[in-house]
Amino acid sequence: MQGECLCGAVKFEIAGELPNLYQCHCSLCRKATGSNANAATLVHQENFKWISGQENITSFQKATDYRSDFCSVCGSPTPNPLRNSNLMWIPAGLLTGDIDAEIVVHFHMASSASWDKDSEHCIRLEADPESINSLNEMLQRTRC
Ligand SMILES: [Zn+2]
Numbered sequence: 001m002q003g004e005c006l007c008g009a010v011k012f013e014i015a016g017e018l019p020n021l022y023q024c025h026c027s028l029c030r031k032a033t034g035s036n037a038n039a040a041t042l043v044h045q046e047n048f049k050w051i052s053g054q055e056n057i058t059s060f061q062k063a064t065d066y067r068s069d070f071c072s073v074c075g076s077p078t079p080n081p082l083r084n085s086n087l088m089w090i091p092a093g094l095l096t097g098d099i100d101a102e103i104v105v106h107f108h109m110a111s112s113a114s115w116d117k118d119s120e121h122c123i124r125l126e127a128d129p130e131s132i133n134s135l136n137e138m139l140q141r142t143r144c
């Protein structure tokens with residue numbers, strides 16, 4: 001299985017079966033992704049290989065040790081080795097091709113964003129909204 005960032009500069013390969021995925025809903029992962037949660041998995045370092053673009057990766061570390069590596073060209077989060085382990089952290093959105101794995105764990109739910117809720121009533125479109133205006137109209141509804 002392969003993965004790459006948005007611009008394609010950073011590419012990597014994972015050997016063997018992909019483990020299932022988790023999402024962390026903590027405030028740091030929200031900032032790092034700009035979204036409600038990250039989505040990732042862990043693979044053994046011996047099953048992980050860089051193909052290209054390692055020189056494009058910037059590593060940011062908070063004083064608390066929270067670390068976020070990202071492509072300095074496009075900003076996608078990129079894999080990074082977990083401290084004190086032989087595991088690589090893999091951002092799931094970078095993986096390409098067919099994936100059998102699924103999300104099996106959500107954590108930091110107690111500190112998740114107030115807007116991070118599943119609702120059966122949400123509008124779900126198979127593709128883009130018709131236009132930016134139609135999207136904007138949907139966003140003006142008081143509740144979905
Ligand atoms: Zn990139």
Ligand SMILES: [Zn+2]
Nearest residue numbers: 024025026029
């Ligand atoms: Zn987190």
